[in-house]
Each structure stands twice: as structure tokens, then as C-alpha cells.
Ligand code: AHM
């Protein structure tokens with residue numbers, strides 16, 4: 458079929474046979490994510506029209522005020538997935554603990570678990586700037602038919618079977634990988650269908666964009682400070698361009714298309730960084746690698762880190778391979794900063 462006309466639904470069916478665990482369960486899971494994405498998209502698109510923006514008042518486990526749409530997006534994804542009985546557990550950035558999904562008769566024979574950041578960058582909602590959803594899928598390690606355990610969620614990122622994001626930008630895109638490259642689908646809102654718009658996405662060989670909250674410069678580790686000076690130097694193809702939306706999904710998406718690096722380092726005010734390993738860094742790292750890029754904590758591959766807790770934070774350097782390697786070169790001069 459001509460890629461220009463392929464829908465996400467057709468793509469899923471077409472690719473099911475290439476997927477190593479092709480039971481159909483996984484395809485149903487991606488279908489449910491597609492459905493929830495459309496529902497969240499609908500809510501986001503009317504955020505400016507109705508009075509549902511602003512803080513809901515609840516404080517999440519990281520001590521941050523939740524926005525109403527965070528709560529809504531979390532509920533929509535959770536309910537859509539739970540109703541379809543296709544996973545045995547869900548962990549979300551917006552939930553204190555993981556959710557055990559019981560199937561009929563309390564037993565749950567489903568193999569997959571879902572981890573998600575239902576609405577990332579949600580502080581951007583009030584100012585009409587892009588936000589995103591990030592998701593990550595693993596096979597459980599505990600026996601089927603028993604309730605999921607924390608160990609199911611604390612797997613290394615290199616065990617992911619799929620990961621993706623939805624970018625609610627000027628258009629809505631669903632981008633995902635099952636370990637066979639990265640494909641991007643754009644929603645036609647008139648008919649509610651995602652079309653394959655960006656097949657086999659790859660970082661360009663040369664990247665020239667760096668994305669970091671430079672306002673925190675004084676708090677950054679020495680290696681990051683030196684890398685930033687390197688980016689700003691007038692030499693070879695530098696200085697680079699600085700672009701920072703403050704929405705990981707959007708910053709990552711732009712950098713993957715145009716070539717760049719996203720950095721959220723440790724700092725004096727956030728000694729472990731800000732982003733969460735399980736809901737943000739691992740899925741983005743999987744997508745980055747599948748698109749020919751790289752993701753690191755400044756010293757080690759993100760996907761090889763062994764998670765110790767659900768809401769763990771790590772420093773994150775992700776994007777164009779050459780650029781990430783350059784940051785690692787600078788960071789390696791300060792090995793003491795590897796112990797965050
Ligand atoms: P969130 O999960 O609370 O929305 O935080 C994650 C977001 C990322 O999308 C973004 O890149 C980063 O936080 C921005 O942080 P800062 O405002 O510190 O630059």
C-alpha cells in the first residue's frame with residue numbers, strides 16, 4: 458500500500474506479523490492508546506474554550522501541583538486501557554503507586570504492562586503551548602495469572618517492547634517504535650484518523666540545536682557548562698541554535714526532525730535531575746536509539762540503568778548521536794558527577 462494513505466489501524470494490522478509476540482494483544486493495546494490519544498486530544502483542543510485549565514489543587518507524589526488536564530488525561534488513558542482488559546498493570550507519573558488491573562475472576566492473564574506520563578509539560582497548557590503524552594510497554598516478568606508486582610515495572614529500559622509519544626502541537630502526532638524503527642502518524646481531526654506521515658524517522662547526521670533550560674546555568678555541573686560554551690563558540694559549524702519549549706515531547710520531536718540534543722542535567726537545585734526514568738527517559742531513549750540517536754545520563758546508556766523506584770529521576774542527554782557523545786566527552790572530565 459502507498460504509505461501516503463496508510464492509516465495507523467492498517468499499519469498495526471500490517472505489522473502484527475513482524476512483531477515477535479504477535480498474539481493480537483499488543484495490537485489491541487496500541488489501538489487502545491490510539492483511542493485514548495484521540496480523547497485527550499479532544500479535551501486539549503477545547504482547553505482554551507472552557508474553564509477546565511488551571512491547577513486542580515491536588516499535589517502529586519513529586520510535590521507538584523497537578524493541572525486539571527493532567528488528571529483528566531490520566532483518567533482517560535487508564536480507563537480506556539483498563540476497560541479493554543489488555544494490560545495487567547499500569548504505572549503513571551500522576552499516580553503514587555502502580556495500578557493492578559484485575560481481569561475477570563480476579564486473575565489477569567494479560568502479558569503487558571503500561572507506563573505513562575499522561576500529560577507531559579502540562580504547565581504549558583495555560584499559555585497555549587504544545588504538550589505531550591509519553592508511553593512505554595513491557596512484558597511482565599511475574600507469572601501470568603497473578604497480580605503484577607513492582608518488579609514488573611522496575612525493568613531496565615532495554616526490555617521495552619514498545620514506546621511512543623503523542624505530540625499535541627499544531628497538529629496531533631502519534632510517534633512510536635516497536636524496536637523496528639520509528640514511525641509517525643498525523644491525526645486528521647476532521648475524520649479522527651491517524652495517517653502515516655513520517656515513516657522510518659531518523660535523526661539527521663548533523664545536529665545544530667541544543668535544548669536546555671539555560672536559566673539554571675549557574676547550578677549545572679561543570680561538564681554541562683563547558684559543553685554549553687562549546688555550543689556557543691564560533692568555530693566549525695558553531696555556534697549552534699538554542700531552542701527550548703519546556704515540553705519534552707515537543708523539544709525531542711523537533712530535534713529528531715531537525716537534528717539536536719535535549720539536556721536536563723543534575724543541578725544544585727535538582728541533584729538527580731528532573732525527568733523520570735520510567736515515564737520519560739526510557740521511552741524517549743528507546744525512540745531516540747531507534748531513530749539512530751542516543752540517550753545517556755552523561756556517562757551511561759539510559760536503557761541499561763536498573764531502576765530502583767517507580768518515580769526515580771535521572772539526568773537526561775538525548776538526541777543526535779554525535780552531540781550526545783560530545784556531552785559525554787565533557788562529562789567524563791568530571792567522573793565525580795556520575796554519582797548523582
Ligand atoms: P512535568 O512532567 O511535570 O510536565 O515535567 C516535565 C517537563 C518536560 O516536559 C520539560 O522538558 C521540563 O519539564 C521542563 O522543565 P523546566 O521548566 O525546569 O525547564
Ligand code: MG
Pocket residue numbers: 550574576577578737
Ligand atoms: Mg512529565
